[in-house]
Amino acid sequence: MSAKSLTEVTYRIRRFNPERDSAPHWEEYRIPYTPGMTVLDGLWKVKELRAPDLAWRSSCRMGVCGSCGMLVNGMARLACNTQVTDLGGDTVVVAPLPNFDIIRDLVPELAPMFDNHRALQPYVIREDARELGEPTGEFAQSAHELEQYLQFSYCIKCGCCMAACPTYATDALYSGPMPLGQAHRYNTDTRDGGFAARREVLAGEAGPWRCHYAGECSRVCPKGVDPAKAIQLMKRELVLDYLRLRKAKCPAKVAAKPSGVRRPEIPDAPAPTV
């Protein structure tokens, strides 16, 4: 249905209030359509006109914070990033992200995902921790080295990949595409020296071994990240590591500060504000 002929939209929403309901159920709301309406805009309209107790998570409204991941017309997406007209038809079916417990209505319990994420130490690990806390310069990293992990750093932890993953749906021990993708992101970062620490988890049952390469995680990612690729690359790294063929990576050193005369057209840095 084109945007011009659309005047009203039906929102079919999976509702669940643990204080009142014994099981989730579906409810329908008819709301006026306004041009440019996103699924998130529609939810606000439903809350304003029809169901003031409707609950969901959202914040930035621009596909950055990753709060509003939900199942929209059968696919895990960001509600703020999805135009109602892109769904086709005049019905929007909204449910909480699968593979997670439901706290209420469209609010999934994401704590297990972040527990797995935390277990894989998703941050730069270095022996010279002092340099991290009190930097004396910048770590040297080439553009090529940056390219190796850049796309994986675009992850906003919305949980859409976890909701789409058939392995995470069935395997309680599997860490899932987001934590594994982020572990690869840091393992590949030349500033990082934490491969051995992350291997404690990755080499076991929570590691990438159960991935079937269904590829759904990469298909649904609203930021264009390819966690399936990260997982396959991680398998390769771990196999090479077991065979003692993995190139030992020295974490990048602090780059030498540029010497010589400063070009006059470059303005001075602003004064510190804190």
Add this chain to the structure above:
Amino acid sequence: MMRDQKLWTWHLAAGAVILVFLGLHMTIMHLDKVVSVASLNPAGGHPIDWNNVVARGKSVLFPLTYVVLLGAALFHGLYGVRNILFELDPAHWLKRTISAVLLLVGVGLFVVGTWAAIAGFSLARAI
């Protein structure tokens, strides 16, 4: 904690062994008209004619490749079955039982298969 990393690496290695040895098997047994090696079929005719089998069986290379292929195929296949069963999320005790049963089945079949390969070799040498 290295267990899955180790098993997966061996799984890949077994796959590579199967690829090479099964390729050899297919070439010797089924592509004899295309890739004709006289020493593999000295009696002429079909590769599984009795005289050809006996002639090949006299070489220690053949029982050796049978045993290596058997080991690789058993490990690759049974590890795959174990992975499939583990994805059904069984209880911890059931996982241990599955691993133990598959290990016993694998070792049992390997012993029987190795015995058959050695017996075939001994028979061929005696003829």
